[in-house]
Amino acid sequence: MQQLLIDPDRCLGCHSCELACAVEHALSKDLFAAVLNKESSAASIFVETDGETNLPLQCRHCQEPACANACMSGALQRDAETGKVLFNRDRCVGCWMCVMACPFGAIEQDRGQKVISKCDRCPDREVPACAGACPTGAIKFVEIAEYSSDRRKRYLTEFVKER
Amino acid sequence: MSVKDKTVDPAAQQMLQKVQADGVETVWDRLQEQQPQCGFGTLGICCRNCLQGPCRINPFGKPDRGVCGADAHTIVARNLLRNLAGGTAAHVDHAYDAVEALYAIAEGNAGYQIKDEGKLQAIATRLGLETEGRDTGELAKAVAQKALETFTNHTDDTMGWLKAWAPRERLDTWRELGVLPRNADREIREAMHQTTMGVDADPVNLLLACVKQGLVDGFAGLKLATDIQDVIFGTPKPIQSETNLGVLKADHVNVIVHGHVPLLSEKVVEWCNKLEDEAREAGAAGINVAGICCTGNEVLMRQGVPQATNFLGQELALATGAVDLMVVDVQCIMPSLANVAQCYHGEIVSTMPIAKIPGAEHVPFSFEEADRQAEKIVRKAIKSFKKRDKNKVQIPDEKVSIVAGFSMEAIVEALSKVNADDPLKPLVDSIKDGAILGAVATVGCNNAKATQDLNHVTMVKELIASDVLVVATGCSAYALGKAGLLHPDATAKYAGEGLKKVLTAVGEAAGLGGPLPPVLHMGSCVDNSRIGDLLVALADYLGVSVKDLPVAASAPEPQHEKALSIGTWAVAMGILTHVGLPPAVLGSDVVAGTLTGEKIESLLGGRFYVETDPKAAADGIIKHIKAKRRALGI
Amino acid sequence: MPPMAYVIIGNSAAGIAAAERIRRYDREKPVIIITDEQYSAYSRCLTSYYLAGQLTERDMYLRPADFYDRLGIDLKRRQKVVAVDQEKKVVVTDKGQSISYTKLLVAAGASPKVPVIPGINSRGVYQLRTLDDAKKIAMDAGEGKNAVILGGGLVSLKAAAALWQRKMQVTVLVSSNQVMSQTLDQTAAGFVESKLKEMGITVKKQTRAMLVENRNNRVTGVRLAGGEFFPADIVVVGKGVRPNTGFFLGTDLVNEAGAPLRVNRYQQTADQDIYAAGDVALTYDLVQEDYTYNAIWPNAVEQGAVAGENMAGISCEYAGSISMNSAVFGGLSVIAAGITRPGSGLQVLEEENPRAGTYKKLVFAENRLVGYILVGDTARAGLYTGLIKSRKKLTNPDSLLEKPRRFLHINSHLGTVLNVN
Ligand SMILES: Cc1cc2nc3c(=O)[nH]c(=O)nc-3n(C[C@H](O)[C@H](O)[C@H](O)COP(=O)(O)OP(=O)(O)OC[C@H]3O[C@@H](n4cnc5c(N)ncnc54)[C@H](O)[C@@H]3O)c2cc1C
Numbered sequence A: 001m002q003q004l005l006i007d008p009d010r011c012l013g014c015h016s017c018e019l020a021c022a023v024e025h026a027l028s029k030d031l032f033a034a035v036l037n038k039e040s041s042a043a044s045i046f047v048e049t050d051g052e053t054n055l056p057l058q059c060r061h062c063q064e065p066a067c068a069n070a071c072m073s074g075a076l077q078r079d080a081e082t083g084k085v086l087f088n089r090d091r092c093v094g095c096w097m098c099v100m101a102c103p104f105g106a107i108e109q110d111r112g113q114k115v116i117s118k119c120d121r122c123p124d125r126e127v128p129a130c131a132g133a134c135p136t137g138a139i140k141f142v143e144i145a146e147y148s149s150d151r152r153k154r155y156l157t158e159f160v161k162e163r
Numbered sequence B: 001m002s003v004k005d006k007t008v009d010p011a012a013q014q015m016l017q018k019v020q021a022d023g024v025e026t027v028w029d030r031l032q033e034q035q036p037q038c039g040f041g042t043l044g045i046c047c048r049n050c051l052q053g054p055c056r057i058n059p060f061g062k063p064d065r066g067v068c069g070a071d072a073h074t075i076v077a078r079n080l081l082r083n084l085a086g087g088t089a090a091h092v093d094h095a096y097d098a099v100e101a102l103y104a105i106a107e108g109n110a111g112y113q114i115k116d117e118g119k120l121q122a123i124a125t126r127l128g129l130e131t132e133g134r135d136t137g138e139l140a141k142a143v144a145q146k147a148l149e150t151f152t153n154h155t156d157d158t159m160g161w162l163k164a165w166a167p168r169e170r171l172d173t174w175r176e177l178g179v180l181p182r183n184a185d186r187e188i189r190e191a192m193h194q195t196t197m198g199v200d201a202d203p204v205n206l207l208l209a210c211v212k213q214g215l216v217d218g219f220a221g222l223k224l225a226t227d228i229q230d231v232i233f234g235t236p237k238p239i240q241s242e243t244n245l246g247v248l249k250a251d252h253v254n255v256i257v258h259g260h261v262p263l264l265s266e267k268v269v270e271w272c273n274k275l276e277d278e279a280r281e282a283g284a285a286g287i288n289v290a291g292i293c294c295t296g297n298e299v300l301m302r303q304g305v306p307q308a309t310n311f312l313g314q315e316l317a318l319a320t321g322a323v324d325l326m327v328v329d330v331q332c333i334m335p336s337l338a339n340v341a342q343c344y345h346g347e348i349v350s351t352m353p354i355a356k357i358p359g360a361e362h363v364p365f366s367f368e369e370a371d372r373q374a375e376k377i378v379r380k381a382i383k384s385f386k387k388r389d390k391n392k393v394q395i396p397d398e399k400v401s402i403v404a405g406f407s408m409e410a411i412v413e414a415l416s417k418v419n420a421d422d423p424l425k426p427l428v429d430s431i432k433d434g435a436i437l438g439a440v441a442t443v444g445c446n447n448a449k450a451t452q453d454l455n456h457v458t459m460v461k462e463l464i465a466s467d468v469l470v471v472a473t474g475c476s477a478y479a480l481g482k483a484g485l486l487h488p489d490a491t492a493k494y495a496g497e498g499l500k501k502v503l504t505a506v507g508e509a510a511g512l513g514g515p516l517p518p519v520l521h522m523g524s525c526v527d528n529s530r531i532g533d534l535l536v537a538l539a540d541y542l543g544v545s546v547k548d549l550p551v552a553a554s555a556p557e558p559q560h561e562k563a564l565s566i567g568t569w570a571v572a573m574g575i576l577t578h579v580g581l582p583p584a585v586l587g588s589d590v591v592a593g594t595l596t597g598e599k600i601e602s603l604l605g606g607r608f609y610v611e612t613d614p615k616a617a618a619d620g621i622i623k624h625i626k627a628k629r630r631a632l633g634i
Numbered sequence C: 001m002p003p004m005a006y007v008i009i010g011n012s013a014a015g016i017a018a019a020e021r022i023r024r025y026d027r028e029k030p031v032i033i034i035t036d037e038q039y040s041a042y043s044r045c046l047t048s049y050y051l052a053g054q055l056t057e058r059d060m061y062l063r064p065a066d067f068y069d070r071l072g073i074d075l076k077r078r079q080k081v082v083a084v085d086q087e088k089k090v091v092v093t094d095k096g097q098s099i100s101y102t103k104l105l106v107a108a109g110a111s112p113k114v115p116v117i118p119g120i121n122s123r124g125v126y127q128l129r130t131l132d133d134a135k136k137i138a139m140d141a142g143e144g145k146n147a148v149i150l151g152g153g154l155v156s157l158k159a160a161a162a163l164w165q166r167k168m169q170v171t172v173l174v175s176s177n178q179v180m181s182q183t184l185d186q187t188a189a190g191f192v193e194s195k196l197k198e199m200g201i202t203v204k205k206q207t208r209a210m211l212v213e214n215r216n217n218r219v220t221g222v223r224l225a226g227g228e229f230f231p232a233d234i235v236v237v238g239k240g241v242r243p244n245t246g247f248f249l250g251t252d253l254v255n256e257a258g259a260p261l262r263v264n265r266y267q268q269t270a271d272q273d274i275y276a277a278g279d280v281a282l283t284y285d286l287v288q289e290d291y292t293y294n295a296i297w298p299n300a301v302e303q304g305a306v307a308g309e310n311m312a313g314i315s316c317e318y319a320g321s322i323s324m325n326s327a328v329f330g331g332l333s334v335i336a337a338g339i340t341r342p343g344s345g346l347q348v349l350e351e352e353n354p355r356a357g358t359y360k361k362l363v364f365a366e367n368r369l370v371g372y373i374l375v376g377d378t379a380r381a382g383l384y385t386g387l388i389k390s391r392k393k394l395t396n397p398d399s400l401l402e403k404p405r406r407f408l409h410i411n412s413h414l415g416t417v418l419n420v421n
């Protein structure tokens, strides 16, 4: 299964991923066209910082998705095959149960609309737009097995930092 | 990216295969590595002008302002003005070098002479200087003094060079808009001030400042540099030569002159001739000089020095393994040359105090010592030749015959062979009767984002087939030369019927025994001023403004800040100016819309026109020319 | 021994989650779901949207039509479980069927409490729990008519808003001195009340309904203890729910009518082959640090999944529940979770901004976030929920009053941030 991995140490906070995400989810999927035609769009990845480390964060497509568990309309469901937590806009009633549940704050209320917006892992692309746009490799789209267990441990230890 | 996507130049294509085999990195590899390029930068909505930043504007929502409160329009306009100040500074500095040289000559301190006294006289007269009873040195000093005042003075008066050469109607237009520049240094300085944190936030005011920069570039940069260089090195006349990497010679010492300022390269060419014997002693058949970029254009026009290649090919020239030394001055010199040179034997020699490259040898240039330095450099080349690794040498066969050197004076001279009393008449008549639909100047760079030369060649072929006369400078001239369009044979092959007739008539009258080429090589990028002079003369002749002429300008593959400032000058002159790649202004609809819109056209007569497809661009330009013709009633 | 079979009472949040989870690990053995309703699994939380006319019946279904076939689930509709024989491991239904189980999940949910008020059984008096309830109310509702809602809890207010959307004259009669007294504090409730007022819904607090008046057994209105009368064409009663555990009454599992089924961390009842999840279950509450009845949708789904996993033989612990709810009234979004009306010993940070229409309250126990209320701006509320669940001690609780930043969370969730789970 391919996953989006984040290496916060490499994130320089350039926000390129956010821009690429918004472009990918604009009607034209083209930066110039989207800007010239004033297409409305929003990113579903968010670059934030605690002052020391930057963290580009999008929906983690959790194995146990708190959002889908909380979704009372059936709009959010995890696809067992792809591992993606998929959103069906037509079913969303805008109750914000998932906003309440997602521990990453990865679900936003869509601008001016009574539905949510979240990362869809770019169904039209081989590599999600954010990973494709990251100039430093802070966001990578890789087969999960590629990450050795000690590499995972490194992330873990580097991450246990008191806020 | 396939080789075909990188370049249409067959020599470059061959060399790309070679660099790949040699494991040498080029501009295209680095472009690839830079992908994806930052969208904020691409749109011009990234500001680094203060330490509270960097700030970026989200084109899709928040944040919509920088820390200081600057919005997308302010930031885009400020960035553009800084770009223009950069381009303008480059040309003005270039001109300054030439003026300093003239001054040194007048003082008797330089290893140069004045080659075109007639032009010096003409300039002095136009500047309103007393010429009677002054010798050449005195006159040169007076002209140099006027030029220096154009760069710097302590009055609020309009820049002298502009006042002397700008048509009355343009002067009035610019005065009304409040964009008349005072002196070059002051305006460039002011642009830096205006764009620094917390000064100008009004995009419209900033755009007017952009127009001012364009005028500084056009008159204190382009025009002044061309004028003074003509005085020192001579006004170009049509001359035959060759272009593309095939001009390098396997059995010769190959020296390449690259950059923009002809001061040193003229001397290098001279010394290459003088030291032929030494080269032969070293086992070479002789010394061969070839040019890259505008330094190459300068020595081509005046000395017939062949052209190696244009901007994007500079690394590939080294990759032939046959370049023994490349001497560079300023502008458009890729820092990567030193790395590429390391993979072969060739040496890179930098010469200007503001342009040093790690890995290159620096031989400082001065007017007084120019000869000694040139001699030293050529000797280095001969030494380097001995280190050449024959196994690494591969010179493409590609070379194409060209005719270059069509200065304004040369064009008038050719035309006077048709009508000695009224030289412009035949040209104007052919425009009037429609044999020539109009004229387009293609100028400017290569840009790795566009297939090398493709936009230039595609567009120009379309234009000349539609009877549009094309004049070219800079890297555009190289591109067209490599494609065979600077040769008289191309007239029969590519020109429309009307254009063909006119070019043949003029060519034969001028004693060329055939037509003029369908594209006239008018020089380096500062020589865009020659195009300006020609248009002003035509407008004068017709009794209209430049903005009414059925003409357009185009930078089909712009890369440098200079291309933007030249383009802005062209727009200020009243000319529709096409760019084949969008500048970083799309993040503000106000700025982008203004630059390309009707408003600016109604104020200045010109506007920018962005079109990335060269055929569509040619169509757009032809449509514009036809509209202008209709407005003139022809 | 009868063949191994998983039997699930209840075809809703908890039941479906359990069945799906069982099927993740076991695609062979029979899975039987029993429901006393006629429908495929639907979301009862959406009944108010249906009532409002915002959704059609088709929109209510949680899963595609072929769901049961695809997963090989035997759905027994319209069968009410009346008894469970724990000895014989058999479930008995009102249709006389006996269904054997090896593992049984009770996910029978809850039913609305019916207050004892004279006239409460009149025609035109409804509860809102099932799709059938919603259909009945919808048939009776109509523009311009009067509706009285008894109760000020979440379901009541949702019903009130739905009928308001149907352009009815709506009055909500609340017994306490605020709406949503189980979920919100008075300040937050005040925001909701103003919103309802702005919408044109009347809210009467500290009221006691004495009598449901009727004519020909058809409701005409509600009379309060003070004598005040509110005419009504329909009355909707929403006074809380009680778990559907009747069929266990008298066994070791349920000793008192309406008591929930207490479960351990594996969602197991005292009978190790019987599991319970959702609105029937009593689970350990993370912040109350005690067994607490938290009848909400997300808990039902999570508990159902945990139960299913354990039933399939994979040991899986439930982390514990918390109460949480999200509601939107006329565009005003309110989210509350954990302890929102703290007693002594807890610390509170509050920030109210009436101009912006926002309110934020954070409740801490020894620097651990144990509850919050967000009104108006509820963006990224999940960060707080996650912090509550993480039980993490914070060095700088004050900083939480700022706009929630995603970075808050990487500490407690780093495993998942990097997708190494
Ligand atoms: C109008 C409304 C709005 C709500 N809004 C929210 C909300 O916004 N957020 C939130 O978290 N929660 C909300 N809830 C609560 C939520 O719906 C419940 O917590 C959730 O449905 C519990 O799921 P469950 O599977 O435990 O039980 P239920 O959904 O109650 O399902 C019980 C199942 O058991 C079956 N059953 C019951 N008894 C028997 C029997 N004896 N024999 C056979 N089958 C039986 C039923 O047919 C049903 O299939 C709302 C509820 C209502 C009514």
Ligand code: SF4
Pocket (backbone or CB within 6 Å): B047, B048, B049, B050, B051, B052, B053, B054, B055, B065, B066, B067, B068, B069, B070, B075, B196, B197, B198
């Ligand atoms: S000048 Fe303004 S927009 Fe630019 S970096 Fe500074 S604060 Fe940001």
